[in-house]
Amino acid sequence: IMATPVKNVAIPPRGVDYRGKLVLAPMVRSGELPSRLMALHYGADLVWSPETVDRAMIGTTRIVNERTGTIDFVRRPSYGQQEKPVDAKExxxxxxxxELEANKLIFQVGTxxxxxxxxxxxxxxxxVAGIDVNAGCPKPFSTSGGMGAALLKTPEKLASILEALVANIVPEFGIGISVKIRLLETVEQTEALVRRLCATGITGLTIHCRTTPMRPRQPAIRGQLNMIRRVCHEAGVACLVNGDVLDRDHSAxxxxxxxVDGAMIARAAEENPSCFRTAADGGLAHWNETSRKYIRMALxxxxxxxxxxxxxxxxxPGKEHETYSGLIRARNYTQLVDAFGxxxxxxxxxxxxxHLGIAERETGKIDKHRVEKINKINHNNKAAAAAGGNMAGERKEERQKKKSALSERGASSAASARDNAAKAEPAAVVAVAETVVEAVAETPKASSPVPNESIPKQTEPVALASS
Structure with missing residues (x-):
């Protein structure tokens, strides 16, 4: 992938140029080390870390993990004047x-x-090879602290953060600073924001082609992309596109x-990390291949x-009932590799x-009827997305019309529960399935299926992928 900008900002000596790159997006839960190594294995040029909040990193201790060959940033528990437990863990x-992520890892900070x-x-x-500021995550755990997409409402604060990083981190460590944002409500607002951010000294800008209120099931909006690319190139800043990027061939x-200068893949990589290779190089690998490699890397x-x-x-795939149900029941790695054979x-x-202290866990039980319902919800969500991604919006409008009448009949809470299920993303569906299994496994004396009340409400259905 390659595009030639009008001019290029200087790339710091230890930094990387985002031009010509297909990269892994920052994803909570889905961007941990094995996922990043899988992306690199299949051809990703760069990988982003999940968003890590600044307060979480400050005060950590850097250690070399001899067992894994990794570098770990750990936080040691504080017990005050109490005696430290013998089994206390960092x-x-x-x-x-x-080694495997050398010159390819971009650390994303939430701040x-x-x-x-x-x-x-x-x-x-x-x-790391760069620091990226998250100004696009719409989830409450980020925006409630003024981070993520909340920064789009305070552009000067966002610019001051980038300027501080450029002024202090670039000369001291020789790496570049970048930012990931979303579209604003109007072209004029987006242009003003991009122009301001490109003046801070950043080397790259990733645009997620959705507005803050939009959900991943809604199609990406690319109408502003030409303008954003033009503004970035006028400043010499590399521009990456994110949102419904399917694979390497699609990114090209x-x-x-x-x-634009490159692309960022999120959800497609979560489902099949071999999306980073071209069709000519083999295209999408079978799930058994990617699962085997992933488990090996996780171990x-x-x-x-x-x-x-x-x-x-x-x-x-959910339709692979034997392997899938074995996966859901597994409560440690031994049971997991047995489920996959x-x-x-x-x-x-x-x-x-x-080593992890989970060897004695018993295999979880599973409510087959519940899993069938979950798979049905999963299927319906995919069908809605294929139909244009706005079926949920249409259903919501119809529900609004009936809201008053439903409330009078005392049915509002039931409707709300159905709405939450209808809006759940496939990723959240799996989380619900896992919750069912774990809840049953934790209560071995129970003789009946887990009641509906035992399934926690999914307050964060899609805090997993940025695309």
């Missing part, structure tokens, strides 16, 4: 691989304050059509089991289970 805030942004960046800047078409870097299980649930990994799985 919390790993962020883990990277210094709403210039000083904290610089402090957090200083902790990790020596180990977008680059050719809009003249190699001691990935948290619940994260591994979640990612595999995105890769394995990967006998060659069993010894390593047992070792990691022992």
């Amino acid at each position: 919390s790993v805030i962020f883990r990277l691989h210094p 709403a304050d210039p000083e904290r942004a610089v402090a957090a960046a200083r902790v990790i800047a020596a180990d 078409k977008l680059v050719e059509e809009f003249g 190699d870097v001691d990935n948290k089991f619940t994260n591994t299980k979640y990612l595999l649930a995105q890769m394995v 990967y006998d060659e990994m069993r010894a390593d799985a047992i070792d990691l289970d022992t």
